[in-house]
Amino acid sequence: MEPVYRLTISCPDRVGIVAKVGQFFSAHGGWIVEANHYSDPVSGRFFMRHCIRADSLPFGLAELKAAFQPIADEFGMEWQVNDSSVAKKVILMASKESHCLADLLHRYHSKELHCEIPCVISNHDTLRSMVEWHGIPFFHVPVDAANKAEHFRRVNAIVAEHHADVIVLARYMQILPEDVCAQYHGRVINIHHSFLPSFVGAKPYHQAAERGVKLIGATCHYVTQELDAGPIIDQDVIRVSHNDRVEDMVRLGKDVEKMVLARGVRSHLEDRVLLHGNKTIVF
């Protein structure tokens, strides 16, 4: 794919937004290769994502931003524009369970996921060798009830040092402190191993087995301060039966978890996810 600029916009809906934005690009010869719109009838808010071929425009990203600013101001837009050729920096966090991490690493390794992974952080040393085989630095930052604050101080330092654009909790299994949630609002992606809002919190497969559900699921969402309550990016389910014990659900669920997490991460990396309160628009 040719490099594109990805423009995402959220603003109060009114007549003329599409025309104005379209005209702006047209006037500069901008070739729009993808365009999505959503007008929310309840909130009256408008959302838009455009991909414009970088080589069709006479200027670079900084100049584009400057040129577009007046339109953004006129319509009260929250907006950003990214260059698809600049890989986002994604820090992965994990515990001992390898399935989500191995899956993301393989997608990175095979160039399916377009990103940089400056490092992996884990509270266990279990997955070091797997990570290092991929040529990625691995930081083991242990945590226990007594040193949580210290753990997160070190995590924050590593995150800051590596200039992460996104943090992906690939079954990290620790609750992030409030200030991290706030600082990385809309940029920390978690995978929860249930079909939220069912089975919030610990041991969701045990809860699912207890309730006798016939489908189990996984939910990829942005982390907020309230546990497992952030904006949902993607979800999926898989059928189970009376034959499936908790350990079968855990096994079956892993496949759903890693698929849903990978899809959510990919959507985020491609600037397809726009926040709308506690919900998402996924173009």
Place this chain on the structure above:
Amino acid sequence: MEPVYRLTISCPDRVGIVAKVGQFFSAHGGWIVEANHYSDPVSGRFFMRHCIRADSLPFGLAELKAAFQPIADEFGMEWQVNDSSVAKKVILMASKESHCLADLLHRYHSKELHCEIPCVISNHDTLRSMVEWHGIPFFHVPVDAANKAEHFRRVNAIVAEHHADVIVLARYMQILPEDVCAQYHGRVINIHHSFLPSFVGAKPYHQAAERGVKLIGATCHYVTQELDAGPIIDQDVIRVSHNDRVEDMVRLGKDVEKMVLARGVRSHLEDRVLLHGNKTIVF
């Protein structure tokens, strides 16, 4: 299909059950055309469903029951045996929404569902013509806050008079009184328009839209005294997006509701559903 006797068994697991039951039928020339077993490792309980061709046995249902009783006693079985050629009597209850009722009536009419429908009961008169076109009596039993007890007295009388084997709440939208739940334990089937245990109670699609889920669902379950908490027979989901407003979810959900309800009713009619505490075994 040739008529079969359907034997369902639940008992404490121990060595020799399968052999004993197999031997019993073999000794009488019984031709087993379907057999399912499940041994629950947690509760140590054993579940079994056998279909035996009726014409392969030298006796009828009553004699079969008498002959089998000693085995049932020996193993402490909860059991029943039904003749597939005897249609179960199913009373349908509905309100104003027609999709589940129309779907079940069509499956009955086209002989896909093997049952009798002695009548339909509704708290509204809206669906009378649709029901009567199918040649089925329709009872309009209005209900309001003031006459609930009277409503249920009349409903009970109709149910009793028509000797219902099963009651199906096809979007009936009224909470049944405790004594009905108790009397028809494991024989009242409801469809709830969410993927339980998410969104218990009223307006689940509004709750789903509010939470921003990416899949909506429906749950077919046996009614118990606790609202939307009975044993789940079947569930399914359908994908939604930010584009789908509540009314789209309602529309999309209808297809899931009617499919899941029809599958659950069919499983029940074919004696495929065995209760196991608050869960089901669905063979």
Place this chain on the structure above:
Amino acid sequence: MEPVYRLTISCPDRVGIVAKVGQFFSAHGGWIVEANHYSDPVSGRFFMRHCIRADSLPFGLAELKAAFQPIADEFGMEWQVNDSSVAKKVILMASKESHCLADLLHRYHSKELHCEIPCVISNHDTLRSMVEWHGIPFFHVPVDAANKAEHFRRVNAIVAEHHADVIVLARYMQILPEDVCAQYHGRVINIHHSFLPSFVGAKPYHQAAERGVKLIGATCHYVTQELDAGPIIDQDVIRVSHNDRVEDMVRLGKDVEKMVLARGVRSHLEDRVLLHGNKTIVF
């Protein structure tokens, strides 16, 4: 939903289309409530669908068409614009199988499908009563090997007389003559009971059982002169196992057929399907 004008466009891709169309509506105060774009990288063709609130424009449909024509000419557009408040006229054709017909009739009756059904045509008299209960005229036009030409002459006359916009073959099971295919190009919708291109032609469930597939499906497509080879609008599948005999596949497949057909018809009625050679864009 407020009435909207639905504009669909297909033309060679080039810079400025979105801007020009956006500007046109913006200049007249047109409020765009839905917008979809697709730029095909292989053919270099551009596709667009816009919904504009009718009450936001200062003119009616005819005037809109006249005003838009110069833009269409400039960009070499194939285009049409429809008023969502004008129901399309849909003639349903069926044989003896009722499931697809009953499903569409119920969606029509419950106002889920926004259309008129001026009549149903069938080569059997089986479904007359069901159709007439819905207040729709039923034409029985028998067909056999000897009178095919006469059958289609009568069918054509009925279609013409009722000014059908769309013809839906709800398991009609007869191959339409070439001239009808040509005359109603992109407006005859068929449901084929397999996951095309697998199992073209007769008895697809028998073919599926023979091949031992683990999923069966259905395909909704526009009819062309080549059997089961027209542009696909929608498809879906359902899981089967060794346990499912041909008659089980037939039963399970019915649910897929009616769902897929209803979705395809709905998409067509909402002007969401654009033809692109032998493929479809479904917005």
Place this chain on the structure above:
Amino acid sequence: MEPVYRLTISCPDRVGIVAKVGQFFSAHGGWIVEANHYSDPVSGRFFMRHCIRADSLPFGLAELKAAFQPIADEFGMEWQVNDSSVAKKVILMASKESHCLADLLHRYHSKELHCEIPCVISNHDTLRSMVEWHGIPFFHVPVDAANKAEHFRRVNAIVAEHHADVIVLARYMQILPEDVCAQYHGRVINIHHSFLPSFVGAKPYHQAAERGVKLIGATCHYVTQELDAGPIIDQDVIRVSHNDRVEDMVRLGKDVEKMVLARGVRSHLEDRVLLHGNKTIVF
């Protein structure tokens, strides 16, 4: 899970099989933890799979086989019995594409798949490091049009030397010679990247894009001499739209391929797949 003996049986159906087998195990105190039956109404053949706790029987596998032989003879059974604690030897074959191989290796590494992998054979050297990181020998056996016979001689030698129970073609992309197909009948598992029987042969995603299908799929099947025509073990699909180019289909399809292949391999390793002509029974 406690070790079990897995007995699989296929024989002409007649009264008394279940009783006889049940009695045999019951007489020796055998504790049946899983039991599946299937009676094919068309062919009149009966299929059965039993898992019996090894520690509940007074003898080992060899003695069990000897004791059971008379029953097998009486009923004309094709049968085998395996010890679940003995891992099957699985040789993986791959080309350059890593997704299926990486997925299987991770499931092996994380002990989700219970098997031994004595080696991986590939006609390219691309994946050596990935394989060796898992501690598995990697054999690079190049192939070109001129040396096919030599290639397969070397492959056969490696397979024979490592005493493979199963060969898994994890996107190996070479057609096996007839004698290998015959020798390993029912033990060579392939993943084909289409929903068979659609799109047999090369470049199925290109074929799918060409035809404009709305779902793409993958098929796990036993290899036979006819290309892509062997008994199907499992299949699945994923939704695509007009937006998905061939390269998107390739990417989306990978997830289906690896899931379906892993499920098929798992079923085979657990002795859940019984052959029935060109079809499978999957318990």
